[in-house]
Amino acid sequence: MEDSDKAKLKAFGDRVRELRLQMTPPLSQEKLALVSGLARSYLGDIERGNRNIAILNIHRLAEALKIEPARLLEPPTQKSGE
Amino acid sequence: MEDSDKAKLKAFGDRVRELRLQMTPPLSQEKLALVSGLARSYLGDIERGNRNIAILNIHRLAEALKIEPARLLEPPTQKSGE
Known part of the structure; x- marks a missing residue:
């Protein structure tokens, strides 16, 4: 997988964690x-x-986090440690 | 597939088409x-x-449409015919 793709998946993961x-x-x-x-x-x-x-x-996570799905695709404001 | 899931995929499709x-x-x-x-x-x-x-x-489509990926998960403003 390309680094840019890895970065996109990591940004999504950081966003889920943050929310x-x-x-x-x-x-x-x-x-x-x-x-x-x-x-x-x-x-x-x-x-x-x-x-x-x-x-x-993505919709299931958004529902559980009580937010609009679009918000999950916004960039994280904080990066997790790794 | 549940109707609610079908509706979510259709909303995304309508949004792509609209943009x-x-x-x-x-x-x-x-x-x-x-x-x-x-x-x-x-x-x-x-x-x-x-x-x-x-x-x-989703990111590839967003890049091609020159928009932020989150905007693709916003509800469509218009519904297509079907």
Whole structure:
């Protein structure tokens, strides 16, 4: 996979993580996985930028995070450590 | 596939079509497929709401339409005929 593609997936993962932690109270990966219906391991892969996630799962995450799906494709304001 | 999922894919397809036709000059499906690197038949499927498109292809479409990827996940302002 091209570096630019990896960067796009990582930016999406950072954005999911950022929005997850901005919830009140902040959500754990387990909780977000439960609410969104996605597998916890899959969510972990998404946040690490290892998944080319499709639109229906983007909608599921948005619903669980109580935001418009478009907001998930905005660039993260913070980058995670890795 | 659930009706609500079909509706989400159709909304995305309508949004792509709407933005494609709002370009100056409006782009044909052939031209958008060429510029984005996606197959013309795949793009037709996307606009008909038959594809659960993944994020890297959303980025390719956004680049070809010269917009931010998030704008592609905004609801369409017009619904296509079907």
